[in-house]
Amino acid sequence: MNQVARQPRRVVADKITLAHGGGGKAMRDLIEDVFTSVFCPPGMEDQARLMDAAITVPGARLAFTTDSFVVSPMEFPGGDIGKIAVCGTVNDLAVGGAMPLWLSAAFIIEEGVDIATLRRIAASMQKAAKEAGVSIVTGDTKVVGKGSGDGVFITTSGVGVIAPDRNLLAQTVQPGDVAIVNGVLGDHGAAILAARGDMALDTEIPSDCQPLNQLMEAVLAAAPDTRVARDATRGGLASALNEIADAAGVGIEIGEELLPLRIEVKGVCEILGLDPLYLANEGTLVVFVPEDQANAALAAMQTCEAGRDAVIIGKATKQHPRTVVMKTVFGGLRIVDMLVGEQLPRIC
Known part of the structure; x- marks a missing residue:
């Protein structure tokens, strides 16, 4: 679909006012100037109307x-809150x-x-x-009074397609499967x-925020029997591993000297x-694969x-089921x- 970028209208104000949430010209100018001129969605209706060849493959499933x-x-x-919003949703699908x-x-x-921040x-x-x-492809804006928010909150939803031969589930992890980050x-x-x-x-540590869908495609091509993958966001790697251990009924053993820090x-x-096992990540995942596909x-x-x-x-191991040990x-x-x-608090 060919998309024509809209010419942005100039927003007179330098900062967001309540008028920008009132549904009138100020709000439309804000949306067109800051958002649709950048995202170039297909149309300005109240919903996006979409089609992709991947949906038509027999046995394919939608992921939401x-x-x-x-x-x-x-x-x-x-990064920033916008990059996290995109990467976090992409990674949840991937x-x-x-x-x-x-x-x-x-x-x-x-x-x-500040509108410059937006x-x-x-x-x-x-x-x-x-x-x-x-x-x-679609979105919404709301404005709340000063003191009623914390700058900007973003909610993103994502739609993807799962190929017919893929079925990644935590409960499929078996003893002997290898964990990779x-x-x-x-x-x-x-x-x-x-x-x-x-x-x-004194130190400036950059966030790891990044999309992981291309990496996941590479993993699934190389290891078609991959059991499960989890992005280690809030709660960090420790929480992701505990969720997998509990769902699969297996124990998980990791080595402290093996952890990349x-x-x-x-x-x-x-x-x-x-x-650090509980620190949030925004571009790190853990996958479990059969031992013969780990390399x-x-x-x-x-x-x-x-x-x-x-x-x-x-x-993964038979010992200490539903428990992660290091x-x-x-x-x-x-x-x-x-x-x-x-x-x-308030990190993703």
């Missing part, structure tokens, strides 16, 4: 997901074996937000969508903590008493930019339980 995003600060090294196609984006904007967020979303090969852990959580400036940290992230965690899956990951630091971190560098075993609360 939705998520809301809040983060403070809204912009940080390696780890289920779906090919992401379309996104919606709904914005709740607080009165007083422009940067929208541009970041479009850049991330282009990288992932998806289109932002695509890269370093905890970067996003550490990046947000450092960006807030509360701790006077930046020195800077280790240092931040040691200073503040945090556990192929690992090699496939490492050919992708998002997987150049991929490593095997452990395996072999420490001292040779002992430590139970890695689910996080009860949250180490850091």
